[in-house]
Amino acid sequence: MATESTDRRAEERELEAGEPKGVRPERGITRRDFILGSAAASLLISGSTMLVGCSSGSGDDQLNGEFEITELSVPESTVIQSSDFEELTTSKCVSEWATYDIDMGSILHMDCDSLAMVISPGSSNNVLTRLGFLVMSSGKVVYFLNQAIGQSEGYTIYDARGNGEVAIWTECNLRTGDWRVYLAAVNSSAKIMDPIKVDEGDADFDPPMLCVCDKKAYWTVMPDPNGEAKESDSYLKCATVSMPLSQIVYTSHGRMITNPQASDGIVTIVPRADTSSTRYQMTAIDSATNKPIKAQILPKSMRVNTAIYMNDTFVFGIEQNYNFGDGISNFGTYSATGDGKYMRFNRTPFVTPAQVGKYIVIKSTKAVVGCDMANRQFFAIDTVKGCESYGDFLISTGTSGSIVVYTSIPKGDGSGKGKVRVRAFSVL
Numbered sequence: 001m002a003t004e005s006t007d008r009r010a011e012e013r014e015l016e017a018g019e020p021k022g023v024r025p026e027r028g029i030t031r032r033d034f035i036l037g038s039a040a041a042s043l044l045i046s047g048s049t050m051l052v053g054c055s056s057g058s059g060d061d062q063l064n065g066e067f068e069i070t071e072l073s074v075p076e077s078t079v080i081q082s083s084d085f086e087e088l089t090t091s092k093c094v095s096e097w098a099t100y101d102i103d104m105g106s107i108l109h110m111d112c113d114s115l116a117m118v119i120s121p122g123s124s125n126n127v128l129t130r131l132g133f134l135v136m137s138s139g140k141v142v143y144f145l146n147q148a149i150g151q152s153e154g155y156t157i158y159d160a161r162g163n164g165e166v167a168i169w170t171e172c173n174l175r176t177g178d179w180r181v182y183l184a185a186v187n188s189s190a191k192i193m194d195p196i197k198v199d200e201g202d203a204d205f206d207p208p209m210l211c212v213c214d215k216k217a218y219w220t221v222m223p224d225p226n227g228e229a230k231e232s233d234s235y236l237k238c239a240t241v242s243m244p245l246s247q248i249v250y251t252s253h254g255r256m257i258t259n260p261q262a263s264d265g266i267v268t269i270v271p272r273a274d275t276s277s278t279r280y281q282m283t284a285i286d287s288a289t290n291k292p293i294k295a296q297i298l299p300k301s302m303r304v305n306t307a308i309y310m311n312d313t314f315v316f317g318i319e320q321n322y323n324f325g326d327g328i329s330n331f332g333t334y335s336a337t338g339d340g341k342y343m344r345f346n347r348t349p350f351v352t353p354a355q356v357g358k359y360i361v362i363k364s365t366k367a368v369v370g371c372d373m374a375n376r377q378f379f380a381i382d383t384v385k386g387c388e389s390y391g392d393f394l395i396s397t398g399t400s401g402s403i404v405v406y407t408s409i410p411k412g413d414g415s416g417k418g419k420v421r422v423r424a425f426s427v428l
Contacts, residue, residue: 263398
């Protein structure tokens with residue numbers, strides 16, 4: 001792989017130090033905001049397809065393979081607006097089958113239909129110190145970690161993901177910036193077995209972004225753009241409980257963007273493309289082999305803030321307007337409709353969408369919306385009375401059996417007390 005030029009590094013630093021080019025619409029609270037608040041040259045492509053060498057591999061042995069990469073090009077004439085869809089009566093589209101209240105301040109992530117990872121504050125403060133699973137069939141939260149393993153050394157829980165097979169979490173020392181990654185098997189009682197430390201780093205590298213896919217756990221290692229290691233590569237790593245020695249799955253010559261996401265055995269990342277100008281590529285990796293199987297390069301300097309590969313296409317979110325990019329120049333969530341067109345859901349994207357039955361499910365400004373692209377119809381799930389202004393967060397991601405959302409409902413007396421309400425809906 002060719003060494004990056006000084007100009008390329010300079011352009012990357014410029015992009016990462018400030019806002020990307022374009023006009024950003026008014027933003028509400030993002031999921032990252034929510035977590036942090038709780039936790040304290042140009043590329044010339046002939047035609048539309050090419051074969052490009054990539055940096056992927058297993059362990060310390062980097063393999064230079066080839067896989068198909070397309071340049072993402074969406075003409076304005078092929079984009080349809082979800083605002084033009086027919087609105088349906090919600091009760092005729094979904095049925096609420098569960099409502100659960102859990103501790104105020106909790107954050108949830110969902111990577112399987114039966115369990116949702118819960119990161120909760122401790123009983124005496126608002127720092128995220130406990131990890132557990134919400135069992136969707138009963139509404140019971142099974143806490144398996146009541147404090148960070150490294151609490152005595154100044155570490156606290158930072159982020160976590162998990163399913164019925166494996167749990168992965170990061171612990172951070174918020175004073176020093178040091179971090180550790182732990183991995184554990186999950187048993188049939190939603191408890192973990194014998195945690196294993198699989199990685200660690202210091203303040204020169206960002207706390208990893210996490211993902212689980214079946215029995216595998218994935219995390220990123222990326223240099224702080226302002227730290228001493230800012231010229232270092234970024235990596236997607238992987239481990240299993242049976243093979244806890246971490247493997248390098250993908251190397252990006254520059255920082256990645258977006259949290260890794262999994263659906264139907266495919267892990268999606270957005271690394272830097274190996275081009276002479278700053279470009280990013282949505283990349284789908286088969287978790288069975290840890291090999292890339294498909295990628296799309298975004299227009300120069302364009303960024304996505306969510307991306308997932310499902311239904312044989314990339315579904316992605318753009319949170320600002322650009323003065324280039326043709327059909328994807330405006331903020332919103334985009335998905336191919338299967339007939340040569342793209343749907344644009346014209347709200348600022350907050351979280352990764354899900355596919356539940358025939359609906360692609362997306363968080364809107366406050367509500368969660370399901371879009372039936374084939375029939376050009378949509379429905380919106382009403383928010384709970386008294387909830388925060390940002391409304392429901394969608395925690396179902398990728399192909400899912402239910403639509404699961406949660407929101408905070410403050411007590412209303414300024415005490416900071418209240419509850420988090422989780423609701424689950426089945427598609428009719």
